[in-house]
Amino acid sequence: MLAKKYMKLIVFFFFLFSALGQTNAQSVYDSLLRDIPEPPEARAELPSPVPMVYEFMGAMMSGQSDVCLANFEVETFLKLMYGRNLSRLEQADYNELFSYQIQTHRNEFKFLSKIMNRVAEGARIDYSNPRYHGKIQSKVVVRLDTNRGRFDFIVYCCYMRDRWYVYDYVLNNQRLTQSFRTSLNGISPQKYLYILRPFYDQKLGYRAFR
Numbered sequence: 001m002l003a004k005k006y007m008k009l010i011v012f013f014f015f016l017f018s019a020l021g022q023t024n025a026q027s028v029y030d031s032l033l034r035d036i037p038e039p040p041e042a043r044a045e046l047p048s049p050v051p052m053v054y055e056f057m058g059a060m061m062s063g064q065s066d067v068c069l070a071n072f073e074v075e076t077f078l079k080l081m082y083g084r085n086l087s088r089l090e091q092a093d094y095n096e097l098f099s100y101q102i103q104t105h106r107n108e109f110k111f112l113s114k115i116m117n118r119v120a121e122g123a124r125i126d127y128s129n130p131r132y133h134g135k136i137q138s139k140v141v142v143r144l145d146t147n148r149g150r151f152d153f154i155v156y157c158c159y160m161r162d163r164w165y166v167y168d169y170v171l172n173n174q175r176l177t178q179s180f181r182t183s184l185n186g187i188s189p190q191k192y193l194y195i196l197r198p199f200y201d202q203k204l205g206y207r208a209f210r
Helices: 002-033 050-062 065-070 074-088 091-120 176-184 189-200
Strands: 124-127 131-133 137-146 149-160 163-171
Touching (some): 050 065, 050 091, 050 124, 050 137, 050 163, 074 189, 091 137, 091 149, 091 189
Antiparallel strands (some): 124 137, 149 163
């Protein structure tokens, strides 16, 4: 008799826990079916910069400098280089400097493409999750695993005109803006314009727009 009572209790608790387990599982599935409410200011959330960086890197590895340039914010780069000193230029001079800088970066990307292919051709490329700063800046670390070791290509992005652009990057522990500042050694934008003019203004296809 006592054994039968224990057996009935065991069976009772077995069905009870089974029912509770099914109830809990069902409640989890029910919660997954519920709509996710919009957070405050959800429309202000930014898209990921990784697709743009992926396109930028793909163009870099394939030598498509114009695609790199289309994803590069030259104006922001110039502001980082010279800041308020740019306001000392006449508009025509600034337009000329801007057009020359585009050609300078086109050559920079062509050179960088050759370096990247020499070092990282056939490399495994991984893109990190973006690191955001406010709603205007982001950083993506691109890791290249090559047969010569690991290299990091750090891309800095800015959000402008409803999309992401590259404005600076770090390769071989050297940041592009810092390399330009070091090479220019503190010269004014007027002097920089004077240096660039012989390289681009006298060549067919590189004349300044006004």
